[in-house]
Amino acid sequence: MTGTAEDTAEGVAEGAGAGVLVLAGTPIGSLADAPPRLAEELASADVVAAEDTRRLRRLAQGLDVAVRGRVVSYFEGNEAARTPELADELAGGARVLLVTDAGMPSVSDPGYRLVVAAVARGVRVTAVPGPSAVLTALALSGLPVDRFCFEGFLPRKAGERAARLREVAEERRTLVFFEAPHRLAATLSAMAQALGDERPAAVCRELTKTYEEVRRGPLAELARWAEPGVRGEITVVVGGAERAAPVTDAAELARRVAAREEAGQRRKEAIAEVAREAEVPKRAVFDAVVAAKPRG
Template identity: 70%
Template structure:
């Protein structure tokens, strides 16, 4: 138990502290208190931590260590030792909440397994900020993180999400934004509604809304800064009857719309909820 943030602890405490995604003055007030009181501060980038502390006039008294993707596995045991020794460890990443597509999961899992208290300083989140300003439905959503970098793996991931009804939120690197949007448009349709949220809360914040095809064309000129993509969920497609005549008609309709026969068979099978071979047989066997 802990007697307040600066009180003595009977056991160690791991604090996941959210940091601003743009403006330093968006930092939650408790962030300064936690950083000043920490025995150990584990930072994704110690230089960014120092800049943030300077902006917020925070004086650190605890030990600062780097904790990023490249050393997360090696550094976790030492942080766990500090926690088991009763120390207060504060984890911060470059922006937003630790462990959300950032370092943190390993130490959280280790602390939970060791029955060590884990708490957080709630604060800014690019996921929720982008969702809120996107103009897309927010009643149900899912966070999908970063898409695979390789085109084939990316296409497979997007195909897996083809039936997802919830609004989807993705992180993406600026130099891969065009490719990601183009792949989404190819798999989900150019008209599917989306929003590209760039540099959220920063000076050059921009939210570009439209169909995926139009967004991909816009991104072809180059995108700069931190990018979060929000895409509407799949529409409720009408069921496809499974008799041979209906299957043939559904495939023919999609071929008339420009799909290849193979693509049409795959989609009709998915909508009908039957194996592809049954649609193939309906189309090719008289």
């Protein structure tokens, strides 16, 4: 008998006899960036679910590999309907390889539904790590990389887009977005309006391809640059909001607490909130409130 107790427990937890779902990263530009395991998985999978079957064929041809398994399309339009079918295949013991047009499946691409369905069935889910436009753009941007958040594509409608940008306006982590080239100028203008003209940013286009370009500068400047039109796959990286200076004025602290109390908040809660937002001890806010009380 082989395998450890840990291996056995893992097999039971993930469903003995079930198949495997493999999420495979594909090149975001240069075919030379394809991970070595990608060719192996393409050749050995029982089912290959591809966002675009034509691109899959070109990818396999470029890697000089024959896809022997059944090929099915799996894209935004049929993702919900095809997921149960693929989940059944996985539960029956198939090895299903999921590839999207570029980058990692389920990251602003089809895949999340299938991962959830596989996990619910006790199917093992693994990955072939590959190129990522998010991390590549972040690394090239020249902006802080220690903490960041990925926002994907912003809403297409101007009002919804502005609302989303207002939500992240005070986010201190570096922000990463995807955007379509024909919407880039409008998006950068909306970002400048919501986040500030001088907020530093970088527009990364055609990463790892022949015409790769990284344009860095304030949002307003980048918006003007993009007005004539920009081509290619776009990733936008935006610096986080700067930390606000702590509020030390006692009268201002007391005013903020009073405003919250007038809105119906209890004083204790109002003091705690103001202390957190102003980045000062609660005792300082409490003292400010006491000092602001009318005497006599």
